[in-house]
Amino acid sequence: MNRFSERLAAEGLKLRRARPEILQVNVGKLCNLTCTHCHVNAGPKRKEIMTRATIDRIIDWLAKTDIPTVDLTGGAPEMIPDFRYFIERVRALRPWRKIIDRCNLTILLERSYEGLAEFLAAKKVEIIASMPCYSPRNVTAQRGEGVFDGSITALRLLNKLGYGVAGDMPLHLVYNPVGAFLPGPQAELEANYKRELAEHFGIVFNKLYIITNLPIARFAAFLRHNNKLDAYMELLINAFNPATVEGLMCRNTISVGWQGEVYDCDFNQQLDMQWRNGQPIFLWDVDPEKVLDREIMTGEHCFGCTAGAGSSCGGVLV
Ligand code: SF4
Numbered sequence: 445m446n447r448f449s450e451r452l453a454a455e456g457l458k459l460r461r462a463r464p465e466i467l468q469v470n471v472g473k474l475c476n477l478t479c480t481h482c483h484v485n486a487g488p489k490r491k492e493i494m495t496r497a498t499i500d501r502i503i504d505w506l507a508k509t510d511i512p513t514v515d516l517t518g519g520a521p522e523m524i525p526d527f528r529y530f531i532e533r534v535r536a537l538r539p540w541r542k543i544i545d546r547c548n549l550t551i552l553l554e555r556s557y558e559g560l561a562e563f564l565a566a567k568k569v570e571i572i573a574s575m576p577c578y579s580p581r582n583v584t585a586q587r588g589e590g591v592f593d594g595s596i597t598a599l600r601l602l603n604k605l606g607y608g609v610a611g612d613m614p615l616h617l618v619y620n621p622v623g624a625f626l627p628g629p630q631a632e633l634e635a636n637y638k639r640e641l642a643e644h645f646g647i648v649f650n651k652l653y654i655i656t657n658l659p660i661a662r663f664a665a666f667l668r669h670n671n672k673l674d675a676y677m678e679l680l681i682n683a684f685n686p687a688t689v690e691g692l693m694c695r696n697t698i699s700v701g702w703q704g705e706v707y708d709c710d711f712n713q714q715l716d717m718q719w720r721n722g723q724p725i726f727l728w729d730v731d732p733e734k735v736l737d738r739e740i741m742t743g744e745h746c747f748g749c750t751a752g753a754g755s756s757c758g759g760v761l762v
């Protein structure tokens with residue numbers, strides 16, 4: 445037992461799977477950025493990317509289910525050679541599925557990605573874009589030089605295409621703290637973002653999702669380097685909120701890695717906590733009907749999802 449599962453037991457709580465509603469596919473670790481908080485350790489030199497053969501096996505599996513949402517993440521998911529192929533194959537499925545692209549914005553402006561934003565718009569792909577602050581200083585600290593200006597240019601392009609404006613083209617932004625602290629209230633921050641981005645840049649968007657930084661990968665290394673890892677863990681543990689457990693994303697999301705491996709969430713994926721049944725399990729080994737009530741694999745990093753108002757890929761939980 446880890447400290448998280450002990451805490452659940454002490455609260456009389458169980459963390460088990462509900463019906464899968466989201467297939468979150470991490471297509472690889474390749475990215476054009478190297479952000480300090482990245483839980484994937486992604487970057488331009490990473491070689492791990494999903495092949496077309498793996499995409500085909502995932503789509504064949506998905507076609508036999510009624511899972512309504514496909515959530516593409518990375519790295520920068522757009523950088524794998526078969527990104528558009530993946531989306532076109534999901535679009536051809538019946539019933540229709542919602543597709544989400546978790547986009548770092550700057551990739552939309554990179555050379556050789558021309559027409560990508562237009563492609564996403566044409567395929568009605570929902571965009572969830574990282575934007576850690578509306579102030580250039582904080583974005584530069586977390587994501588690097590030039591990222592703020594690039595993000596603003598990309599957001600303007602997306603607005604021009606109808607994102608954040610038309611009802612069927614949602615554009616959501618993601619905030620995560622620039623440092624070892626918990627995020628503030630989502631509604632307040634969303635109002636600030638909307639006001640600042642509209643006033644200074646003429647940008648509109650739908651929702652702001654707040655995500656707590658989990659103490660793993662590059663963010664854990666950053667905390668360790670600054671001698672703040674223990675204090676951050678204590679902060680998360682002390683802020684444990686039992687009301688968040690029912691809505692944790694690991695309950696309704698199946699997380700898939702670039703080779704088709706299966707995990708309870710993208711964080712567990714980065715910690716190599718692959719589903720096993722004696723041997724490692726891949727998506728095509730999973731019977732979706734048998735996922736219900738499966739026990740979720742946890743670790744101390746899970747305190748990042750249950751602190752305060754909770755945290756998930758869709759923002760706060762309570
Ligand atoms: S946080 Fe996102 S944009 Fe930044 S390096 Fe990681 S995957 Fe790339």
Ligand code: SF4
Binds near residue numbers: 692709712749
């Ligand atoms: S890290 Fe969060 S989403 Fe993942 S298993 Fe733990 S509580 Fe669930």
